[in-house]
Amino acid sequence: MAASWTFAVARAELSRTTLVEWAVPELSDGETLLRVDRVGLTANNVTYAVLGESMRYWEFFPPGRHGLGGQWGLPPLWGFAEVVGSTVAGVEVGQRVYGYLPPAGHLVVRPSRVDASGFRDASVHRAELPSPYNGYRSTVGDPAYRADQEDLLILFRPLFFTSFMLADQIVDNDCYGATSLVFSSASSKTAYAAAVELRGRGARLVGLTSPGNLAFTRSLGCYDEVLPYDGIAALDPVPTAYLDLSGAPATRAALRRHLGDRLVRDIAVGLTNQIPNADAAGEVFFAPVQMRKRRLDWGRDGLDQRFADAWRRFADVAGEWVDVQLGTGPGALERAWLDVLAGVTPPRAGRVVQF
Missing domain, CATH: 3.40.50.720 (NAD(P)-binding Rossmann-like Domain)
Incomplete structure (x- = not known):
């Protein structure tokens, strides 16, 4: 078993944090292992923790899978990950995906509905959670993706x-x-x-x-x-x-x-x-809710294309409005969390952490 790490916060006191090591389990049939590579931290992530109970955000990444008790929570992050192990046809080692990630070094997912655009995590514990958070978009074929805009995508998408x-x-x-x-x-x-x-x-x-x-x-x-x-x-x-x-x-x-x-x-x-x-x-x-309405109105491809068109318009100007502050490693993630939680991050600053 490979060793990994997890950053967690106390659900009742979000400024109390911990970093722990855990063993990544061997993959079973139908599973894929993602290595978390690059994530962002914004006020949006604090929102997930504040509403963790009422909106079920704590349930996406159960702390027990990381050797932690129920008093701890893993605030969801957005970013990029790399497939480093897979037993699923169509999900290949080396594939880069964008999606909802734990504050941890690795994530085991159960891909379903695999196609050229990516896949969805069909893990049992995520089946009843809001479906938009369960998709992982492959960078290949994503109309909104540009390699030189990864940090903008992490912070803004x-x-x-x-x-x-x-x-x-x-x-x-x-x-x-x-x-x-x-x-x-x-x-x-x-x-x-x-x-x-x-x-x-x-x-x-x-x-x-x-x-x-x-x-x-x-x-x-x-x-x-x-x-x-x-x-x-x-x-x-x-x-x-x-x-x-x-x-x-x-x-x-x-x-x-x-x-x-x-x-x-x-x-x-x-x-x-x-x-x-x-x-x-x-x-x-x-x-x-509005996304579901527009998928019915426009279809999935139509919604994706309208989003990509709007994103390109926004990205053309947003790059001038944000100063990316890049940190490295779990310690940088903890520091970024505490700064954003305390509200001391200036509006121009965008906190990105690479692992």
């Missing part, structure tokens, strides 16, 4: 998928009758990627951010206006849809006081801190 689907749902619903779309946490990657997709498509885009991020957010050029959180009173009292990516109760309360019945939609999109915002919002946006 899962966020951009949410942004792309959010923008699509808003346009699909004629902006809910709103003439203004207000984003909290406007300096976040998910927010400004959605703004790029929505710009010029029917509504005025307003970003709310902290005073320290005003200059950066304005420099992006994707919002029509950027205000600090204490500047909400300057918003025009027009029909407004609020896209809440911060989860800050004070921001929602201030918007409701100022806009009253002009606040026509209040949508919780995610978290960039640890204050759950779903209960207070009028509704919750969950990207896989």
